[in-house]
Amino acid sequence: MTVRLYDSKAQALRDFVPLREGHVGMYVCGPTVQSSPHIGHLRSALVYDVMRRWFSYRGNEVTFVRNVTDIDDKILDAAHRETQGAGEEWWALAYRIELEFTAGYAQLGILPPTYEPRATASVQQMQQLIARLIELGHAYPAADGSGDVYFDTSSWPAYGELTRQSRDKMEAAADADPRGKRDPRDFALWKGRKDDEPASASWRSPWGDGRPGWHIECSAMAARYLGDEFDVHGGGLDLRFPHHENELAQSTAAGQGFARYWVHNGLVNIGGQKMSKSLGNSVYAAELLSLASPLAVRYLLGQAHYRSTLDYSPGSLTEAEAAVDRIRTFLQRVERRLAGTRFAGVGAPEVPPAFAEAMDDDLGVPQALAVLHDTVRAGNQALDDEELHDAATAHGQVGAMVGVLGIDPRDPHWATADAGPAASALGSLVERLLDDRRAARDQKDWASADRIRTELAEAGITIEDSPTGTHWSLGS
Known part of the structure; x- marks a missing residue:
């Protein structure tokens, strides 16, 4: 089946046909590294990680570019505000925050980009693009000498086509000082240096010392690493206007084909409210990852459809932990039961047709997860009924599905990411109780053995006796 994506520019589902057969070029707007990552940043990065994985599963070689905006008004303002104009330099703050983003992505098992360019490393390409726009009559240096x-x-008559807005009804662009604009709706490509800005935050240019505007950064980096035309441009829904609208205008005005498909992920609500600094309800990555295992966090942030609003509440983490534990327990059960039998390794690592159909249809992860859990239930039933061939088949399908979604609990990454003092302490306590239960059973003290099983069950711990020993897991 052909992969279909919702193209924000066309406002319709479109069959995905890559520019080059077997190759997919993706550009995703990465973070502006002014402050610590929050749940919305993690959700957005995860959306495009799953999309990338699905393109790869479908046999494509994916070139994935996610930029880092490390020079911007917000970064300069944050550095000045936090240090009162002295102490940590803007570029040091930007790098420190970038490392926080990298750590959060890594904990969630998000694959590293093929390229991760910083804006400050592509200023030359930005200046070349600006010069091209001036030459073609689509840009102008301010007459005031700023x-x-x-x-x-x-x-550019097509300006507004991405968001289907009329230029006449647009508000003034607020991305730069209007001191030299011909029209309030014109947006900044290059910003002349101001006296109160650090000299280190400016570069020489034909128009005077200064720095790039935000929008020109992504246009230049996308073209540098993917060419003048590429397949998918992604980012959060909040970037559609003005950022992506302006990217599209300046790139196509310069003669580039630019992005063939525009994809936008939904935002995050906290307890039914929009997350914002003004409401004081932001949930930061470090806080979220301290509340549950990284695997459960990944499951939680990835379970809604990417275009929908994700509503987060602390209770949803408990549900996510239970879901991943059901998957983990099933895989372990099958592997233990089939060990040494002719059915070990029988299940081919292929996703079921219903899962593939859901993923092909605009990355329908909720429907795909339903197929995953149905397969887990069927596999457990087959195991209970000693239908070992069916159990092996389900095992292979589940392994393929969790691999595509990046939530395979057997992946060594999660053993490292999930490890911690609490997990170690719980494991020690449970194993000690299981030792006591084994001793009671050896002495035919069935009452004590049953009491230990009941105590563990009341604590949310399930135990399973098998020919290879007693095994425990959280949840049912």
């Missing part, structure tokens, strides 16, 4: 350069929105 060093600013603006995109002339009136020169």
Whole structure:
């Protein structure tokens, strides 16, 4: 079946046909590293990680580019605010925050990008693109000598096509000082240096010392690493306007094909409310990852459809932990039971047709997860009925599905990511109780053995007796 994606520009589902057969080029707007990552950043990165994995499963070689915006008004403001103009330099703050993002991505098992360019390393390409736009009559240096350069929105009739807005009804662009604009809706390509800004935050240019505007950064980096035309441009829904609208305008005005498909992920609500600093309800990555295992966090953030709003509440983490434990327990049960039998390794690592159909249909993860859990239930029933061939088949399918979604509990990554003092202490306590239960059973003290099983069950711990010993897991 052909993969279909919802193209935000077309506002419709479209069959995905890559520019080059067997190759997919993806550009995703990464973080502006001004402050610590929050749950929305993790959710967005996870969406495109799953999309990338599915393209790969479908036989494509994926070039995945996710940028780091490490020079921007917000970064300069944050550095000045946090240090009162002295102490940590803006570039040091940017790098420190970048490391926090990298650590959060890694804990969730998000694959590293093929390329992860920083904006400060592509200033030359940005200046070349700006010069091209000036040459074609789509941009102009400010006449006041400030060093600013603006995109002339009136020169590009298609401006507004991504978000289907009329230029006449647009508000003034608030991304730069309007000191040299011909029209309030024109946006900054280059920002001349101001006296109160650090000299280290400016580069020489034909228009004067300064730094790039935010929008030109992504246009230049996307073209540098993927070419003038590529397959997918992704990012959060909040970036559609003005950021992606302006990227599209300046890149196509410069003669580039740019992105063939525009994909946007939904945002995150906290307890039914929009997450925002003003409401004080932001949930940061470090906080979230301290509340549950990284595997459960990944499951939670990835379970909704990528275009929907994800509503987070602490209780949903408990449900996610239970879901991944059901998957883990099933895989362990089958592997123990089939060990040494002719059915070991029988199940081919292929996703079921219903799972593939769901993923092909605009990355339908909720429907795909339903297939996953149905297969787990059927596999457990087959195991209970000693239908070992069916259990082996389900085992192979589940392994393939969790591999695609990046939630395979057997992956060594999770053993490292989930390890901690609490997990170690729980394991020690449970194993000691199981030793006591084994001793009671050896002495035919069935009452004591049953009491220990009941105590563990009341604590949410399930035990299973098998020919290879007694095994325990959290949840049922």
